[in-house]
Amino acid sequence: MIDSQTPAGLARHGRRWGGRLLGGALSLALTLLGLLLFTFMLSHLAPIDPTLQIAGDHASEATYAQVRHDLGLDQPLPVQFWRYLLHLAHGDMGISRITAQPVLSDLLRTFPATVELATCAIILGALGGICLALLAVYKPGSWLDNAARLVSLLGYSVPIFWLSLLGLLLFYATLHWSAGPGRLDDIYLYTMEPYSGFILIDSWLSGDRQMFYNALGHLWLPVVALALLSMAGITRLLRAAMLEECNKEYVTLARSKGAGRWRILLRHVFPNVLGSLIAVLSLSYASLLEGAVLTETVFAWPGVGRYLTNALFAADTPAILGATLLIGSCFVLLNALADALTYLVDPRTR
16 A cells, blocks of 8 residues: 555655645745835835925924824834734734825735736746747757747846837837737726726626727737746746756657657656746746836836835835735745645655
8 A cells, every 4th residue: 555545644744744834834924024024124214204295394393293103103113113013913004105095905906907917927928938948958959949048048138127118119109009008098997897806807897898908908018028027937947957857767768669759848858847847937927926016117007016116216114015015925925835736746846
């Protein structure tokens, strides 16, 4: 009987999983706490006085002191940070000084836009990266391999904001192939029911196909810009992993039995690099959630990235901390999910 099917084997398996879950939860808590502390300290080093922003330049000293007291800025930094953690434990992220709305409400409103953008980009980037990596490994050193390496190099070296600006200049201002910045034309913003917050789903459910096509017209250009960024990393790492697998004995054995090159790649090599693929996909997706800051700013995309950019320029500490916590949580949770999936699909990690 297989050891994992015996009571003792199942018990060991359960303890191993329990230990991994406990360690992952502890790591998540410590990472987010450190991220919050670091962001909190940096936000207080900004040369912008939030009290002056609220009270105004001509406020009296008494008014200035009262506003500072109401914001809790007259307390030592450790006390301010502790009070923030206490409020956060009750689901209170504070009030944004830009929107005058609860930060949690702002994040719930903007986060779907970022998720939609990053999800479409990672799907397109994954498909392109896997195809390029397979073509590169099919004939190493060929022009296909060199083309894949060139695409990977360009994706790593070209700044995403420059690529986004170039895309707007070419496809929006010159060729008029893109609908331009934003998620929808203004005419549709007041007629769409926000069922889910995802513009493609909501526009489709509304029954207005013109609105759906308009949403696609706004979405495709920032998606392509972000997809090129993720495709570069996926191509490079997947190509390296598959080339390493191609040098192993089981591949030599398959060749000696007369198996074709594509059969070897798809039936033998590719399944053995699924763990590496899951890891690079999780990192790429998390990077897209972070890297969307510049892309959303260029394309006026109303997501968390643009919200965070506006908060940084205004020294809006509650908004900065809330957006940073959200992005950091996504990064850590995606890494934990990737570890769990790798553990399931790759027996070598058990």
